[in-house]
Amino acid sequence: MRVLIPRGGSWGDEVARLVTDAGFEPLILPLVTIEPAEDQEHLQRILAQLAEGRFDWLVVTSQSTVRVLPRVPVSVHVAAVGAVTAASLRERGVPVAFIPTKQSAAGLVDEWPIREGRVLWPHALDARPTIADGLRRHGMQVTEVVAYRTVPVFESGDALAEAVSTQTGAIPVVGADATRQQEELQAAGEDGADAVLTAVEPAETPIDAVLVTSGSVAKQVARLGLAGDTRIIAIGDQTAEDCRKHGLRVAGIAQRPNAQALVAALVAAAGR
Numbered sequence: 001m002r003v004l005i006p007r008g009g010s011w012g013d014e015v016a017r018l019v020t021d022a023g024f025e026p027l028i029l030p031l032v033t034i035e036p037a038e039d040q041e042h043l044q045r046i047l048a049q050l051a052e053g054r055f056d057w058l059v060v061t062s063q064s065t066v067r068v069l070p071r072v073p074v075s076v077h078v079a080a081v082g083a084v085t086a087a088s089l090r091e092r093g094v095p096v097a098f099i100p101t102k103q104s105a106a107g108l109v110d111e112w113p114i115r116e117g118r119v120l121w122p123h124a125l126d127a128r129p130t131i132a133d134g135l136r137r138h139g140m141q142v143t144e145v146v147a148y149r150t151v152p153v154f155e156s157g158d159a160l161a162e163a164v165s166t167q168t169g170a171i172p173v174v175g176a177d178a179t180r181q182q183e184e185l186q187a188a189g190e191d192g193a194d195a196v197l198t199a200v201e202p203a204e205t206p207i208d209a210v211l212v213t214s215g216s217v218a219k220q221v222a223r224l225g226l227a228g229d230t231r232i233i234a235i236g237d238q239t240a241e242d243c244r245k246h247g248l249r250v251a252g253i254a255q256r257p258n259a260q261a262l263v264a265a266l267v268a269a270a271g272r
């Protein structure tokens with residue numbers, strides 16, 4: 001059973017190891033990448049206000065946001081959407097004051113601990129308004145700023161189909177033009193490790209399952225036109241919703257937003 005891991009870097013390497021340990025064959029093929037926000041002047045102006053302590057709270061909903069943050073004053077309380085993001089913040093020396101029990105944007109809003117104050121939320125270009133709308137309903141003064149953009153590695157369905165079929169030969173592509181209209185959210189794409197299958201498998205190589213970690217990844221997976229019985233495993237409820245919106249049939253959802261839970265959902269969906 002071959003499992004597509006559409007993210008690379010250290011995360012992709014860890015997932016590939018877990019997939020291998022579970023008895024499956026991992027294939028790392030990054031489909032999206034992170035680009036800087038287009039309006040850097042505005043971003044830097046807002047981040048300077050953060051560094052000056054003009055906000056009471058900073059809400060961080062992705063590791064990609066962590067990478068652009070300046071020094072965060074001790075006077076600013078920091079909320080992380082989940083344990084993975086919190087770990088990235090702590091690695092940067094940023095204490096985390098709040099992580100919701102339900103590690104999602106909706107969970108963060110539902111469990112938000114206070115009802116007044118100034119909040120900064122740096123996010124992806126096409127992030128859903130769940131955080132901003134929800135915190136405003138709680139009485140918070142929310143400032144938003146685009147911190148980064150999630151963009152596809154391949155600019156069109158045709159380019160993706162051609163790259164997969166002629167350069168990698170890794171995935172059977174059917175109707176790659178079918179889905180083009182979805183928004184990008186977050187993910188990262190880098191090269192994979194030598195220890196896993198690389199994108200040079202023969203053209204008849206089947207993909208039996210895909211591990212989907214965000215709406216942006218779901219979009220690109222949908223553009224691959226995989227077989228209908230391909231097992232789609234989502235890292236959380238929101239990602240599962242995005243998968244369904246893109247026409248992907250979800251076979252499993254991770255109980256926690258981390259690599260171990262994602263692979264555990266894969267194992268359960270495979271009946272092992």
